[in-house]
Amino acid sequence: MFKILRREQIVPNMHLLEVGASFVAKKALPGQFVIVMTDEKSERIPLTISDWNQERGTITIVFMEVGTSTKKLANMKSGDYLYALLGPLGMPSEIENFGTVLCVGGCYGIGNIYPMARALKEKGNRVISMIEGRSKFLIYWEDRIKKVSDELMAVTRDGTTKYQGHVPEILRKMISDGKKIDRVVAIGCTFMMMIASETTRESGIKTIVALNPVMVDGTGMCGACRVSVGGSTRFACVDGPDFDGHQVDWEELFFRRAAYINEELDSLQKYECDVYP
Amino acid sequence: MEEKKEIPRFDDLKKEAQKEWRKELKKAIPVKERMKIPRQKMPEREHDVRNKDFFEVNLGLSPDQAVEEARRCLDCPNPFCVIGCPVAIDIPSFIKLIEIGKFSEAARKIKETNSLPAICGRVCPQESQCEVQCIVFKSTGVSVAIGNLERFVADWEREKEEILIPQLANPTGKRVAIVGAGPAGLTVAGELSKKGHSVTVFEALHKSGGVLAYGIPEFRLPKRILDAEVDYLKKLGVEILNNFVVGRTATIDDLKKEGYEAFFIGSGAGLPTFMNAEGENLNGIYSANEYLTRINLMRAFEFPNYDTPLPKGKRVAVIGGGNTAMDSVRSAKRLGAEWAAIVYRRTRKEMPARVEEVKHAEEEGIEFLFLTLPVKFIEDERGWVKEMECLRMELGEPDASGRRRPIPIKGSEFRIEVDLVINAVGTSPNPLIPQTTKGIEVGKWGTIKVDFNTMATSIEGIYAGGDIVRGGATVILAMGDGRMAAYSIDLYLKNKNSR
Ligand SMILES: Cc1cc2nc3c(=O)[nH]c(=O)nc-3n(C[C@H](O)[C@H](O)[C@H](O)COP(=O)(O)OP(=O)(O)OC[C@H]3O[C@@H](n4cnc5c(N)ncnc54)[C@H](O)[C@@H]3O)c2cc1C
Ligand SMILES: Cc1cc2nc3c(=O)[nH]c(=O)nc-3n(C[C@H](O)[C@H](O)[C@H](O)COP(=O)(O)OP(=O)(O)OC[C@H]3O[C@@H](n4cnc5c(N)ncnc54)[C@H](O)[C@@H]3O)c2cc1C
Ligand code: SF4
Ligand code: FES
Numbered sequence: 001m002f003k004i005l006r007r008e009q010i011v012p013n014m015h016l017l018e019v020g021a022s023f024v025a026k027k028a029l030p031g032q033f034v035i036v037m038t039d040e041k042s043e044r045i046p047l048t049i050s051d052w053n054q055e056r057g058t059i060t061i062v063f064m065e066v067g068t069s070t071k072k073l074a075n076m077k078s079g080d081y082l083y084a085l086l087g088p089l090g091m092p093s094e095i096e097n098f099g100t101v102l103c104v105g106g107c108y109g110i111g112n113i114y115p116m117a118r119a120l121k122e123k124g125n126r127v128i129s130m131i132e133g134r135s136k137f138l139i140y141w142e143d144r145i146k147k148v149s150d151e152l153m154a155v156t157r158d159g160t161t162k163y164q165g166h167v168p169e170i171l172r173k174m175i176s177d178g179k180k181i182d183r184v185v186a187i188g189c190t191f192m193m194m195i196a197s198e199t200t201r202e203s204g205i206k207t208i209v210a211l212n213p214v215m216v217d218g219t220g221m222c223g224a225c226r227v228s229v230g231g232s233t234r235f236a237c238v239d240g241p242d243f244d245g246h247q248v249d250w251e252e253l254f255f256r257r258a259a260y261i262n263e264e265l266d267s268l269q270k271y272e273c274d275v276y277p
Numbered sequence: 278m279e280e281k282k283e284i285p286r287f288d289d290l291k292k293e294a295q296k297e298w299r300k301e302l303k304k305a306i307p308v309k310e311r312m313k314i315p316r317q318k319m320p321e322r323e324h325d326v327r328n329k330d331f332f333e334v335n336l337g338l339s340p341d342q343a344v345e346e347a348r349r350c351l352d353c354p355n356p357f358c359v360i361g362c363p364v365a366i367d368i369p370s371f372i373k374l375i376e377i378g379k380f381s382e383a384a385r386k387i388k389e390t391n392s393l394p395a396i397c398g399r400v401c402p403q404e405s406q407c408e409v410q411c412i413v414f415k416s417t418g419v420s421v422a423i424g425n426l427e428r429f430v431a432d433w434e435r436e437k438e439e440i441l442i443p444q445l446a447n448p449t450g451k452r453v454a455i456v457g458a459g460p461a462g463l464t465v466a467g468e469l470s471k472k473g474h475s476v477t478v479f480e481a482l483h484k485s486g487g488v489l490a491y492g493i494p495e496f497r498l499p500k501r502i503l504d505a506e507v508d509y510l511k512k513l514g515v516e517i518l519n520n521f522v523v524g525r526t527a528t529i530d531d532l533k534k535e536g537y538e539a540f541f542i543g544s545g546a547g548l549p550t551f552m553n554a555e556g557e558n559l560n561g562i563y564s565a566n567e568y569l570t571r572i573n574l575m576r577a578f579e580f581p582n583y584d585t586p587l588p589k590g591k592r593v594a595v596i597g598g599g600n601t602a603m604d605s606v607r608s609a610k611r612l613g614a615e616w617a618a619i620v621y622r623r624t625r626k627e628m629p630a631r632v633e634e635v636k637h638a639e640e641e642g643i644e645f646l647f648l649t650l651p652v653k654f655i656e657d658e659r660g661w662v663k664e665m666e667c668l669r670m671e672l673g674e675p676d677a678s679g680r681r682r683p684i685p686i687k688g689s690e691f692r693i694e695v696d697l698v699i700n701a702v703g704t705s706p707n708p709l710i711p712q713t714t715k716g717i718e719v720g721k722w723g724t725i726k727v728d729f730n731t732m733a734t735s736i737e738g739i740y741a742g743g744d745i746v747r748g749g750a751t752v753i754l755a756m757g758d759g760r761m762a763a764y765s766i767d768l769y770l771k772n773k774n775s776r
Contacts, residue, residue, distance in 0.1 A: 023526045037483060043575070043584040044483075068584055084483040086520045216570055216585075219481050219522055220707055221491075221547035223564035233551055233558060238709070252558055255660035259560045263586035270581045 002082040005058055007074075010140045011133075013065045014108070015074050022057030024049070024087045030115040031093030031210065031242055034059065035218040037084035038072040045069045046215045046237070048187075049088060050111035059087075062111025062141075068267045075275065089218045090241050093208070095119045099182035100126040102174075103149070104167055104196055106133070109188030110141055112210065116185055118148040126150050128181075132167050132192070136160035167192060168199040175203050183208065186245065190253060197245030207245040211236045213256055228252050290359060293370045294352065302373055303352045314349045316419045317342040321637075328610050328641035331495040331578060335399070335428075340380070343429045347376035350421045353412050358423060361410035363757040364390045368407060368423055375426060384434035385441060387427060392467045392509075393460065393756065395435060395502050398428025400493060400600075401753050402631045435505055442512050446473035451770045454479060454537040456523045456710060459487020460752045461543030461743025463507070464759025465766070466515040472767050476515050477537070481522040484574060487545055489752070491574040492566070494604050496611070497634075500573075524713035529739065538773065539738050539766045542725060543759065544710050546744035550703040552596075556654030557700075561588060561662040565601045565701035572608055590697025593617045594665055596651055597701030598628035599749075603638050605699045610641055614697070618644040620651060622670050622683040646693075648672075650685060654698065664692045706745050714739070722748055732762035740766055 006018035024034060033048045051060035065074045076082070093116055101120050105113035110131045121127045129149040133139040135158045146152045154161040155170055163170055167186075174181065184207040186196040193209040200207045213225045213236050220238035227236050228249035234240065293299070320336040321327075327334050338346065350372040358368045366387050374383035387394045403424035414420030434440060451474045455462045458480035466476045484490045486503045511517065523529065529540055549564035551557055568588070571577040577587035593609040595602050598621035610617040619638070621628060624647045628635060639645070646667075653666040669689035672681035706723045718726040718735035725734055725741045732740045742758025744750055 023521065027526060041576075041583045072584075084520050086481060086483075086522060086526075088525055089522070216567055216575070217482065217491075219547075220709065221549070222567035222570050223549040223551070224567045226551075226558055228558055233553075252660075255560055256558065259588075260586045263580065267581045267584060267586065 002085040004076055004078050004080050004082065005056075007076055007078050007080075009074075010062070011138050014138070014140060015063055015065065016111075017061045017063065017073065017076070018058050019061070019082060019085060020057055021059050021085055021087075024085070025052040025054050025057050025059050028052040028059060028088045029092035030095060030119045032088035032090050033218075033241065034061070034085050034087030035089060035215065036061075036073070036082060038069070038076060039083045042072060042083065043069045044084070044216055044218065046089070046212075046218055048108070048112045048210070050114055052115075062108055064108045067264045068271045071268070071271060086218060089237060091239065093119075093185070093210075093242050095123050097124045100128065100180050102171070102181050102184045103127060103129045104171070104184060104186040104188070104192075105129070105131045105145075106167065106188030106192045109186070109192075109210075110139070110145070112187040113185065114141060114145055114148065116187075117145060120185075121148050121150070128153065130155060130167060130170070132156070132188070134158065166195075168195045171196065171199045175200070175205070181205055184245075186210075190250070190257060193245060194248075194250045197248070197250075201246050208242050209245040209248065210241045211243055211248065211253065212241070213253060214259065227256075287355070287359075290356065290367055290370070291354075293367060294354070298377070299352065299370075299373055302376060306348060308351055311349055311351055312413065312417055314345060316349065316422055317346040317425070319422070319425050324637075324640040324642075327496065328607070331608075331611060333499050334496050334637055337432055338422075338425055338429045340378075340433075343375050343380070343426060344378065346422050346426055347372045349413060350376075351412055357410040357412060358407040358421075361407040363406065363751075363753045364760060366390050366407075366427075371430065372421065372423070372426055375430060380430050380433040381437070384430040387430065390760070391753075391756065392464060393506050393752075394427050395431035396460070396489060396498060396506060397753055397756075398424055398426075398431055399498050399502075400489075400631075402751060404632050406753070435502075440505075440509055442509075443471060445471055445514060448475065449473045449770065451475065451539070452477070452537045453539045453541070453766060453770075454523075454529075454532045455541045455543065456529075457481075457487060457543040457545055457743075457745075458485035458507075458517055458519075459543055459545050459743060459755060460489065461545075461745075461755035461759045461762075462487070462541060463510055464756045465541045465543065465740075465742070465763045466517075467510050467513055468760060468763030469766060470510070470513040470515045472763075474767070474770065478515060478517045479521040479523050479526075480517060480519045482574065483519050485517050485519065487543075488547075491570045492601065492604065494569065494573055494608055496607070497604065522709070524709040528713045529710070530715070539770055540740065541759075541762050541766065542710055542734070542739065542741040542745055543743045543755070544707050544745045546704045546706045546747075546749050548705045548707050549700070550705055551700060552651070552702060554652055554654065556656060556662070559654055559656050559662045560660055561590070561696060562654060562698045562700065563588065565595070565597070565605045565699050566704065568605055568699050569601070569608065572612075578608075578612060587612070588697055589613060590617075590695070591615045592695045593697040593699065594620050594651070594693060594695045595699045595701055596620050597703070598623065598630060599701065599703075600630050600634060602699075602701035603630045603634040605701050606643050607634075607638055607641060609697065609699065610643060616644065617642075618646055620646045620649050620665075620667070620693075622648065622650045623672065623680065624648060627680045648683065650683065651698075652690075655692070662695060662698055665695050665698060666690055666692050704744075704749055706748065710745070724748055729761075731765040732758055733765060738769065
């Protein structure tokens with residue numbers, strides 16, 4: 001049984017969940033994820049482990065409320081139990097001394113880059129973290145991430161933070177200014193990861209993205225999570241989720257992620273009618 | 278380890294057959310009369326009703342039918358049927374117990390060597406195992422319905438009487454870890470628990486049963502039957518830890534440190550194979566594992582009452598000719614496909630599926646396209662599959678598997694309109710355990726190497742069996758491996774003690 005010890009909304013639509021899962025906490029490494037089911041009838045959805053505490057035997061997840069599964073999760077309270085939680089899954093991220101690494105996080109990816117930045121910093125990298133949101137009130141964990149970064153850049157579309165615009169514009173400027181970047185790690189929505197990869201393609205800066213295809217089992221058994229990388233088919237749950245952003249077939253990923261749009265809407269409508277009659 | 282498998286154990290069988298009641302029963306009806314009795318037909322649901330729901334197709338023999346069928350068995354002095362059975366069930370004994378109406382005793386007889394008879398009675402390919410060896414088959418062409426009888430007594434015991442929980446041996450204080458709650462792992466768990474060892478099964482999925490839970494559909498194997506079997510194991514003291522993936526949540530080495538002294542790996546062959554054909558990752562193209570998992574494990578056929586969505590197709594092509602392909606295509610039909618077809622590159626003769634499944638599929642309105650190989654998938658404007666380009670094949674010389682090799686006919690390309698394609702061309706062993714267990718020897722296809730006399734791997738104290746050592750095999754072979762491994766593990770733990 002996986003007890004929820006803390007569940008709070010950190011910014012609108014973005015929630016934090018701390019769950020008792022001592023086995024997982026013992027083994028978790030940056031870049032890994034868990035598969036979660038809220039109740040017996042739920043989907044199995046993947047969520048990245050954003051933090052863990054071995055002593056308490058807990059893991060922390062940051063998630064965005066989008067459809068039925070994440071809304072169900074958002075409706076859980078501390079003290080409730082999750083029906084299932086499996087992990088840690090996926091290959092841990094490559095953590096080496098690369099030199100200077102730019103960690104880019106958008107929406108749920110802000111939470112996800114925290115353990116990444118921390119591990120990279122511990123390995124001796126110079127870590128620049130770039131976190132993005134529409135407006136300042138949607139940016140979270142600034143303090144936490146600052147602590148594990150040499151530099152923190154908060155980017156907002158409306159300019160309520162120091163950097164106004166989008167990640168790629170600012171990244172492009174950094175590159176043209178000749179700022180030293182040896183590697184980029186980008187986590188967040190598919191579109192952001194794609195354009196971040198496009199931005200670094202010409203300069204050849206290695207760009208790692210954490211792909212988010214639809215998953216079912218998360219153990220390599222079903223093939224739902226397959227993505228084309230460098231012309232071959234890979235399973236994101238066991239070969240990834242990290243891949244070289246310059247090699248990913250983004251168009252295919254977009255199509256595959258959208259496979260259930262109609263069903264997702266039906267499901268959400270039914271759920272909302274059930275919960276808010 | 279010197280001792281060999283107890284199979285075929287003809288001596289024991291003969292002793293049983295020499296009992297007075299058996300001799301008398303044998304004399305009661307002459308062989309000629311017995312051979313005249315027609316094979317009892319398994320009652321099934323109407324095909325155009327059953328192909329619209331997921332309720333079981335076969336309804337089971339009635340008690341009268343079972344007794345009548347049991348009379349057909351000649352109680353042979355050399356029962357070849359037993360040789361055909363991978364776990365050497367004492368087939369004549371259990372059948373004769375049915376003939377005298379002792380149904381529950383018959384079930385217990387089977388359970389001496391096979392702890393999942395309600396499952397095996399439903400899914401074993403009897404026609405190529407016990408029934409093909411049956412003397413009645415050899416002389417009349419219609420074998421004794423061993424599988425149907427097995428199913429009958431198992432169902433009888435479960436429904437009519439308390440399931441007997443056997444006496445457990447005194448606790449030995451030894452802990453054994455089992456990876457995977459499929460038929461192989463569950464068998465080892467049951468056997469070792471009976472011998473007094475403390476057993477934990479680690480299972481990645483939230484439900485236990487392996488392929489029985491996520492692959493084989495409800496209409497062939499109702500989940501309540503699987504659940505009853507799993508319950509039985511729990512009553513034997515087996516602990517099952519779901520949501521635990523060995524190699525990730527903890528490795529075998531970690532578990533060793535936790536105090537587990539012996540291991541069994543029954544992690545199956547769950548990695549789907551793709552064909553590397555152009556367009557294979559389009560929306561609407563599924564591996565059979567994903568399609569069946571959505572249906573069976575996640576109950577997507579009840580969407581939106583269950584949250585997992587399901588692709589529905591009007592024109593569904595299933596590629597492959599095994600049980601997995603039959604299960605997929607029959608599921609697609611049940612979910613409302615107007616046209617559902619098997620696309621197979623050889624002919625009916627070479628199809629590895631159980632004969633009964635092929636017959637049922639045909640009755641349910643499934644089409645079969647033989648000698649056809651899909652080579653390319655074509656998308657519509659939304660990125661979904663809309664057509665499949667195929668080549669016609671012809672059969673050449675037999676290959677290594679003994680089956681005639683399919684050869685594409687040049688210039689024979691043609692297209693089939695489809696909106697859902699299910700790829701059931703095969704699976705390979707999941708590589709996670711070999712990857713995370715240092716020094717374990719692996720064969721050419723990623724299977725774990727074992728000594729088949731003991732099921733021991735290259736590492737002391739670690740045993741393996743089922744699909745992870747055989748590639749895609751059968752439920753009963755996985756269970757046979759499990760029995761053998763349990764026997765070896767018990768011996769290993771005892772020797773370890775005295776050392
Ligand atoms: C490895 C990995 C790590 C992830 N980490 C996080 C995280 O830390 N925080 C977070 O908020 N989100 C994360 N996601 C995305 C998260 O899994 C989806 O947002 C969630 O499944 C949506 O489910 P839903 O029912 O609420 O929304 P829906 O309305 O059903 O779906 C919204 C979109 O989410 C995607 N999606 C739907 N079902 C699945 C599924 N079973 N598996 C994967 N994607 C699906 C689809 O693209 C879909 O269009 C991660 C995804 C992956 C693959
Ligand atoms: C659709 C389908 C239909 C079939 N029909 C028939 C039939 O009619 N008759 C027949 O005899 N055979 C049939 N088979 C084959 C049969 O199901 C298999 O041979 C049998 O299930 C193999 O048993 P197993 O115990 O080796 O593995 P599996 O049944 O594959 O079980 C392995 C289990 O291990 C778990 N696991 C894997 N890795 C790990 C890990 N690292 N940690 C924890 N758990 C793990 C998996 O989640 C799974 O539950 C069919 C197979 C399929 C796919
Ligand atoms: S071979 Fe056939 S007839 Fe002979 S004992 Fe076995 S089932 Fe009975
Ligand atoms: S989610 Fe099933 S193989 Fe990756």
